[in-house]
Amino acid sequence: MQMISSVGLWWVAVLVAGLPGTWAAGSDAALRQVRAQHSSVELIVADEEPDRERGLWIGVRFRLDPGWHIYWKNPGDSGLPPSVNWQLPPGVRAAEFEWPAPERIPVDPLVNYGYSGEAVLPVRLTFSCEFPSGTMKIGASLRWLVCHETCIPDKASLQILLPLGEPDRRQLPEWRRQVMEARNKVPRPLPKSWKTGAVSRAEVFVISVRMDRPAPEKALFFPSDVGQVNDSAPQEVVAVGRDLKITLRKSDQLSSEPRALRGVLTFPTGESYAAEFPLRPDEGAR
């Protein structure tokens, strides 16, 4: 497979940006985005002014060629999640990526958890002291793995300057919409009135949740931790009244019984919930 380094592409992008009229948005745009092999990555901001309470929301936006995907925080059977090192002014801190609920991506016979099409990973910046005066430079050294049938590890150093230049400012409403949309896809905490549990059998875990309404016929569980659940095994969902039960085959890589399974439940309605399922011994086995 031919591999072109993204560092090379990055310099091409910078050189092209120097030519008048090539980039409509001017040189700022060239710093904040990179077109790599089968993916484009761009830093976007949801707010231009930091807020003492909310901080400042930004996003790393991936646009992926059809058929290509990147990975969730638990990539599943193979793959790697994107990672970042931030370069921030003094007093500014970046939280971890927020992870929108992923898709189940079959790569026969394996299954990955990730994103295709367009994905924004929102990040909240917080300010521990006075807001920086003048121009604030937010830099991100990103690494990501993009796969179809083949995989390409890539990296880029991007930066965005605040306040935004005039061409970028026109994109702010659209960026804000995209970051908000991604934040809305981040799993909510499970409602407190819903009760969770799990049992461990020889080959399977059965997780259960008693909801405050009829349980949906379909649901998917995405384990937060690697190596607990067999990612490629089908998940058997049973809904009885308000009770939802999902049977998950144990991973070959399970080295010791966990105390709880943590992960994300998604429903066909688009709802997603982050939940913990404490394990109790199988009553039937006693």
Next chain:
Amino acid sequence: MTRIGLSLATGVATVLFSGVAFAVKVGEQAPSFAAKDSKGKEHKLSDYSGKYIVLEWHNQGCPFVQKHYDTGNMQKLQREWTSKGVIWLTVISSAPGKQGYVTGPQADAYVNEKKAAPSAVLLDPSGTMGRAYSAKTSPHMIVVDPKGVVIYNGAIDDRPTAEKGDVSGARNYVAAALTEAMAGKAVTTPTTVPYGCSVKY
């Protein structure tokens, strides 16, 4: 109510899951296999009874594999352990037309070019052996002891990246498992999550 729901769920699951994948669990007997190598010679698990075996899933187009071959890390491991009597089998489960698929002569040319030193390169284009071992990634490493029992199943080391700079300083799980097992000790880390490209079945 709860109990009925639970037993129903597991009952269905048992049917569904049987035959989906063979488990390769540490402490259990390794699945038997029979595969032809790059020179057309057949290798079976039973051929190596009494010896340690390392199985290394390979795909020469995968950046995670290139990390270990371009730095000479994999070749060094192969030389070190085969010199101690270990049978090192590089397994290629890529299907024809998929990344990493090679013919016998192409596999031999790669071994020559990379100065690799496996005991043999097994060609598994049907994916039979890969599926029997639930091989997920390249590289995915499995170590079998002289009694045919799996003693290690997982990643090559503790740095799940494609960065060549991460080879030095990494904790190599395969070397650690072999060192401990040969010294008569229990393997400290017998199971990890393999990283890399998906096997191209």
